[in-house]
Amino acid sequence: WGHREPSLFFSCKDFSLSNEKDAHASAGDENSERGNWSNKGDYLLSMVGYAVGLGNVWRFPYLTYQNGGGAFLIPYALMLALAGLPLFFMECSLGQFASLGPISVWRILPLFQGVGITMVIISTFVAIYYNVIIAYALYYLFASFQKVLPWSDCFSWADEFCSKTQLVSDCNATLDGEIIHANYSFIMSNNLTCINGTMNYKPGQFPSEQYWNKVALQRSSGLDETGGIVWYLALCLLLSWVIVGAALFKGIKSSGKVVYFTALFPYVILLILLVRGATLEGALDGIEYYIGRQSNITKLMEAEVWKDAATQIFYSLSVAWGGLVALSSYNKFHNNCYSDAILVCVTNCLTSVFAGFAIFSILGHMAFVSERPVSEVVDSGFDLAFVAYPEALSRLPVSPLWSFLFFFMLLLLGLDSQFATIETLTTTIQDIYPKVMKRLRIPITLGVCILLFFLGLICVTQAGIYWVNLIDHFCAGWGILIAAVLEIIGIVYIYGGNRFIEDIEMMIGKKSCLFWMWWRMCWFFVTPAILVWSLVTFSPPTYGSVSYPAWGTAVGWCMIIFCVIWIPVIAVVKIVKAEGNLCQRIVSCCRPAANWGPYLACNRGERYSHVVDPKKEKDHEIPTVSAFVY
Numbered sequence: 001w002g003h004r005e006p007s008l009f010f011s012c013k014d015f016s017l018s019n020e021k022d023a024h025a026s027a028g029d030e031n032s033e034r035g036n037w038s039n040k041g042d043y044l045l046s047m048v049g050y051a052v053g054l055g056n057v058w059r060f061p062y063l064t065y066q067n068g069g070g071a072f073l074i075p076y077a078l079m080l081a082l083a084g085l086p087l088f089f090m091e092c093s094l095g096q097f098a099s100l101g102p103i104s105v106w107r108i109l110p111l112f113q114g115v116g117i118t119m120v121i122i123s124t125f126v127a128i129y130y131n132v133i134i135a136y137a138l139y140y141l142f143a144s145f146q147k148v149l150p151w152s153d154c155f156s157w158a159d160e161f162c163s164k165t166q167l168v169s170d171c172n173a174t175l176d177g178e179i180i181h182a183n184y185s186f187i188m189s190n191n192l193t194c195i196n197g198t199m200n201y202k203p204g205q206f207p208s209e210q211y212w213n214k215v216a217l218q219r220s221s222g223l224d225e226t227g228g229i230v231w232y233l234a235l236c237l238l239l240s241w242v243i244v245g246a247a248l249f250k251g252i253k254s255s256g257k258v259v260y261f262t263a264l265f266p267y268v269i270l271l272i273l274l275v276r277g278a279t280l281e282g283a284l285d286g287i288e289y290y291i292g293r294q295s296n297i298t299k300l301m302e303a304e305v306w307k308d309a310a311t312q313i314f315y316s317l318s319v320a321w322g323g324l325v326a327l328s329s330y331n332k333f334h335n336n337c338y339s340d341a342i343l344v345c346v347t348n349c350l351t352s353v354f355a356g357f358a359i360f361s362i363l364g365h366m367a368f369v370s371e372r373p374v375s376e377v378v379d380s381g382f383d384l385a386f387v388a389y390p391e392a393l394s395r396l397p398v399s400p401l402w403s404f405l406f407f408f409m410l411l412l413l414g415l416d417s418q419f420a421t422i423e424t425l426t427t428t429i430q431d432i433y434p435k436v437m438k439r440l441r442i443p444i445t446l447g448v449c450i451l452l453f454f455l456g457l458i459c460v461t462q463a464g465i466y467w468v469n470l471i472d473h474f475c476a477g478w479g480i481l482i483a484a485v486l487e488i489i490g491i492v493y494i495y496g497g498n499r500f501i502e503d504i505e506m507m508i509g510k511k512s513c514l515f516w517m518w519w520r521m522c523w524f525f526v527t528p529a530i531l532v533w534s535l536v537t538f539s540p541p542t543y544g545s546v547s548y549p550a551w552g553t554a555v556g557w558c559m560i561i562f563c564v565i566w567i568p569v570i571a572v573v574k575i576v577k578a579e580g581n582l583c584q585r586i587v588s589c590c591r592p593a594a595n596w597g598p599y600l601a602c603n604r605g606e607r608y609s610h611v612v613d614p615k616k617e618k619d620h621e622i623p624t625v626s627a628f629v630y
Contacts, residue, residue: 007365008577012546014515014542016239017049020202022292022485026463027613030332030379030600031099031332031600032490033331033434033601034099034329034330034430035251035252035253035330036330036331036332036505036517037252037255037330037331038252038253038256040335041260042252042256042257042259042260042332042444043256043327043340043463044330044340044343044344045256045259045260045263045264045416046252046255046259046263046327046420047265047324047344048263048344048347048348049107049259049262049339049416049417049420049562050318050323050324050327050416050417050419050420051317051318051344051347051348051417052263052266052348052351052413052416052417053316053318053413053552054133054385054410054413054416054417055312055315055316055413056348056351056352056355056380056413057359057385057409057413058354058359058384058385059312059315059316059354059381060316060352060353060355060356061290061352061355061360061384062311062381063308063312064076064175064290064291064356064382065289065360066308067295067299067302067304067305067308067309067545068295068296068297068298068299068300069290069292069295070288070291070292070296070297071296071299071354072308072309073291074129074190074300075300075309075310076309076312076313076349077349078102078309078310078560079306079310079312079313079530080313080345080349081522082522082526082527082533083310083313083314083522083526083527084313084314084316084319084345085341085342085345085522086202086319086418086519086522086523086526086527087210087314087317087319087484087487087488088319088341088344088345089338089341089529090488090500090523091195091319091320091324091325091328091487092324092325092328092340092341092459092485093328093337093338093500093503093507094108094325094328095324095325095326095327095328095329095331095335095484095502095503096328096329096333096335096337097329097435097504097506097507097594097600098327098329098597098598099329099330099331099333099598099599099600099601100329100426100431101322101325101329101424101427101430101431102116102322102323102325102430103116103117103119103428103429103431103432104116104428105325105329106531107592107593107595107596108491108495108593108596109490109491109494109495109590109592110463110574110591110592110593111490111494111505111574111575111586111589112486112487112490112494112564112567112571113574114317114567114568114569114570114571114595115483115487115490115567116322117481117566117570118228118300118426118482118483118563118566118567119320119321119322119325119483119596120318120322120424120428120561121562121566122320122321122322122447122475122479122480122483123321123322123323123421123424123425123477124322124425124452124478124564124626125471125475125479125559125563126421126471126472126475127421127422127452127475128452128455128459128469128471129454129456129468129471129472130417130418130420130421131240131241131244131304131414131452131453132233132237132239132412132456132459132464132468133414133416133468133565134240134410134411134414134415134593135236135239135240136216136233136236136382136386136412136462137407137411137414138236138239138407139233139236139598140216140386140403140407141233141404141407141408141411142389142506143503144332144403144404144407145400146399146400146614147500148209148393149209149390149394149399149400149403150215150392151207151208151212151215151359151391151394152207152208152394152395152399153207154207155207156174157211157214157215157275158207158210158214159210159444161202161203161204161205161210162204162205162206162207162210163204163205163206163373164206164207164370165205166201166202166370166371166372167184167201167202167204167572168184168199168200168201168202168215168289169183169184169193169201169202170182170183170184170199170200170223171184171195171198171199172189172192172194172195172199173187173193173194173195174195174199175190175192175248179195181198187202198331199201206387206388206391207391207394208386208387208388208390208394209383209387209391209397210393210535212382212383212386212387212390213565215599216233216386217230217233217462217465218230218462218463219462219463219465220462220463220625221546222546222548222549223234223463223464223466223467223470223548223549224463224468224554225462225463225548226458226461226462226463226464227461227462228461229288229457229460229461230460230461230462230464233460233464234460234536236456237453237456237457237459237460239369240415240418241449241450241452241453242447242449243415244415244419244422245446246383246420247415247419247427247451247497247498248422248445248449249442249445250441250442251423251426251441251445252327252330255419255420255423256264258416258419258562259416259419261412261418262412262415262416262419263412265409265412266409267284267351267411267414269405269406269408270351270354270355270358270407270409271358272405273358273359273362273402273405273406273409274354274361275363276362276396277357277361277362277364277512278357278361280361280362280364280365280368281365281368281369282365282366282367282368282369282394283361283364283365283366284364285364285367285368285374286360286361286362286363286364286367286374287357287360287361287364287402288355288364289360289364289374289375290355290357290359290360290555291356291357303537305485307460307533307534307537308356310530310533310534311477311534313482314531314534315480316348316349316352316418316462317345317348319478319480319484320481320483320484320487321421321424321480322422322424322428323420323423324423325424325425326423326424326426326427326428327420328453329427331389331519331541333507333598333599333600333603334506334507334603337508338504338508340360354589355621356554357390362376362389362396363377363388363389363392363523365395365396365513366388366391366392366395369395370504370559377391377392382465382586383544384625385410387493388486389406392405393406393407393536422445422448422449424445426441426445426448428547429444434595443556454542459471465543466543466546466548466552469494469541469542469543470548470552470556470559470576471559473541474541474556474557474559475559475560475563478535479560479564480562481531481534481535481562482535482560482564483564484531485528485531485532485535486567488523488528488531489528492523492524492528493524496588497520497523498520501516501520502607506605506607507596507604511546515600518564540553541553541556562567571589574582574589575589593608594611594612595611595612596608596611597611598611615622
């Protein structure tokens, strides 16, 4: 390992690994080879945009309602403090310390470098289906440019089950002093009145539900019936990839400016929707179902509630996807990543709570005008975003305006999360092939977008929604939990939690033992336990009432195996290439690589004065598995 020359400690401003500059880099950057964020605002808004996504609008409010209303905020806040924030802070610190992406950063522990590859592959799968959801939002956005919203009534595409109100099938009534039971047509023809509480209803569907299934998706009966490509969804998917490619053509220098709009404007729309919703009849009923007198504190005794809180935190904060490491790698070395992590996590969670008020106020109005209880109009996931809420908006005056605002908000929420996901992939390519990325950043970024567009075409077939749900369940479910468990085991238990704390203190300054007591407790004990518990209690996939065929579930398992197989494969490659007997090889692979440490020599100090310059490593030049060695 040896000691470096005194020139190692030149100022960062003068230090450069290369005379060539990437599109990420500019004259004032501390890291002239990889580049830095233009300012702190670019980074924070990119992180907020990455963490705050579609799940904040359509998943959190439903989970809150389903799990005891306001009582759900207690396990949610605890899971944020015990699991979400510790993992978020760990990943931000890791990326900033080494100024490397999610694969190359595993120089910290070569044996676990497959975890980084798993994160990048998961991000690739997520990027494929996430842009399909953005395409759905684009389709509804364009459909909103009509005087009458196409899902506002049962038009030509509807069947006999379509109805804006509940259809009564039969009931009890009083005829000649006797109570009779008859079908509703007989009751109406004889000018009778149903006795309250005796009405039975026909199975019916709102116009928005049939429009979603019959028109927007042209949904088939299941995964077995693929059908053809829905051409207008394919065009919307193409447009969404064009937007992503245009925003990222200069990497963080361009995307960092776009997020000032895409990350902030959704809050303006949410506020507008909240104000409008709060003025509607029935709004209070909706809010009470969300977080009011309906709150059920006894729900906290159910393990499922705590599991839902944990999984929502993991997914909402986007930990273990590689994006947090990638975005933080462009920070300056002495940036306060601790305060950044707290700010972004708290903003993310407050956004979820705030979105719930905007969503449920209007759903309460929908329940009021349709004469249904709120519980019958509340849905989760796609049904909330593309069925229940559009149905509620269609009943408002000037409904096209409110529909446009809502789907424009969904579009923006999806886009800034997608920007960070694609940046994760391009950052990985940059770390492995830095010379290629310097010359060909724009063509490579566009090439990635084009490739992922074609891979996503299966998700805009008539069975596309089943594929979207399948990828989401396995890759964004099992995959990130496995990656998160191994990530925290590797860094805390093998590399060393105390050693990692010393690395963080090189960036943010020395802290007291009392300061680190909480983080040690979480990293060493609580967070790993919560992750393992969430992993072993995971459930099989379903889409509404439609079950997946055996081969579909098998495909899902093949996807997750493809994501995680690199963990043992790379571990075996590392051990084989190491020297000594088996025990010595394993021990050597559990030690940091010779080039692990701060990217710039001026930041290394005495602790990392031995570090080998990344530029001198040959691993960047080898386009094979060995490219992942360091």
